[in-house]
């Protein structure tokens with residue numbers, strides 16, 4: 001408490017006033033005392049001179065003879081109270097000749113040097129011809145007395161004797177005591193006022209400072225809504241003003257930083273890539289939800305110092321002493337997903353590398369597409385190579401060897417079949433490419449699905465007949481027409497029906513059905529053929545995908561039929577799906593909207 005500025009201020013202020021008052025007091029009292037003593041002295045001197053000049057007994061030379069006259073003069077002489085006059089003459093020793101004291105009879109004739117009420121020093125000085133004075137404390141009365149001695153000279157310049165006067169100084173003493181008391185009281189009052197004033201002045205100075213300190217403390221605790229009242233335009237007012245300015249600035253900056261952070265947080269949280277930041281020890285510093293999910297990081301990992309296994313991401317060569325290893329790219333796989341990891345170091349405020357930031361990008365789709373593309377190119381090459389090899393070897397045989405007419409005919413028909421096959425393949429590919437690039441113009445017209453199914457069955461009847469298969473049809477009589485591209489739809493029906501015939505053994509049964517459901521037409525073509533193994537069903541619509549490649553090819557298929565069918569149906573806003581059981585049969589369901 002006493003270390004506060006307020007108290008320091010009050011103490012200094014107090015001491016200042018106290019010292020000033022003491023010095024002034026001492027000076028005034030001394031001055032007054034001197035003045036009073038001087039007044040007493042000059043009054044004594046004046047009285048002595050008056051006696052010297054008016055008393056003829058004293059003025060004449062022979063004092064011993066005029067002793068009585070002198071005593072009478074003194075008896076009549078009016079002195080102030082407390083004043084006593086002695087006439088001393090030198091006779092071997094200075095002796096008291098006369099006095100104004102009422103008991104003069106017992107005093108006269110006393111040795112002045114040993115007399116209790118006179119000062120031998122100034123008596124001696126007077127007999128040397130000098131006037132002298134002294135102040136002496138009377139032990140009995142406790143009062144101070146002023147003593148004054150003056151030599152009296154004869155007309156020839158000889159010292160006749162001396163006039164000696166004492167005067168009680170108790171009045172002077174009292175006056176001085178009074179002044180001291182007044183000054184002491186004045187000092188006390190002044191000090192009292194000093195303390196009160198000092199308190200207020202100090203408070204007016206320290207108040208705002210304490211206010212600022214308190215507000216600053218609250219700011220340190222995170223509450224930036226602090227405002228100090230500016231009460232003056234002095235330095236303290238300026239301090240308060242500056243504080244307010246600073247608070248506003250700080251608040252703005254912190255709000256800006258919060259905004260930036262929340263923006264970054266939102267970006268991190270909602271970005272499609274996973275982001276993970278680790279420090280040099282491998283502890284996870286930050287991980288966004290996708291990053292957490294991918295690397296199976298939960299909140300307990302974030303708080304612990306457990307280190308993150310970089311080798312999980314294929315980053316086992318990270319070495320913080322070798323900056324080259326700190327940035328780059330890898331890929332890693334998790335479940336079905338493939339992820340590209342880009343990593344780079346981040347620096348701390350001292351510009352030293354503090355850790356790594358990793359961005360995990362999901363490239364599953366690209367990876368799949370890339371694989372599909374490679375597979376597609378491989379498939380196309382393979383599909384073209386086989387007929388070309390066949391054609392080439394047959395043609396070479398025909399050109400180089402002498403072959404009979406029959407064999408020649410047989411070879412030529414193989415070449416013709418392989419050419420057809422290549423032609424079909426190229427036509428199918430072109431059709432798919434046209435659909436992909438949306439170059440296909442669908443010529444939508446009203447068509448009856450029932451009629452189309454029957455037509456297609458008619459076209460394939462011969463094939464079915466060859467395999468002794470039965471085709472049953474269940475077509476709802478009043479089926480509404482749909483708006484569709486006739487050729488496209490026919491291609492779909494033919495492909496699905498021919499698949500059913502192709503992949504069903506002799507004596508099998510194929511059912512073709514069409515019915516109306518709400519604003520859709522459901523078509524289903526089922527067979528009791530070889531079926532499709534469960535693991536292949538999911539991929540059956542992929543380009544070139546065939547179950548048991550070799551056998552399907554022998555049946556003349558390229559594996560493009562179903563993918564073309566799917567493209568055509570989807571271009572007509574319909575759906576197509578296949579359910580199948582190996583060795584039991586296959587069902588293809590198509591749904592098309594009635595428009």
Ligand SMILES: Nc1ncnc2c1ncn2[C@@H]1O[C@H](COP(=O)(O)OP(=O)(O)OP(=O)(O)O)[C@@H](O)[C@H]1O
Nearest residue numbers: 499500503531546547552557558559560561562586
């Ligand atoms: N009804 C079915 N029963 C059993 N397997 C089938 C059936 N339909 C299709 N598949 C299998 O699906 C594969 C893909 O059929 P898709 O129609 O696309 O090709 P493809 O018939 O072999 O050749 P393309 O139709 O181009 O002449 C076939 O090779 C076959 O293995």
Ligand SMILES: [Mg+2]
Nearest residue numbers: 495499557561
């Ligand atoms: Mg087919």
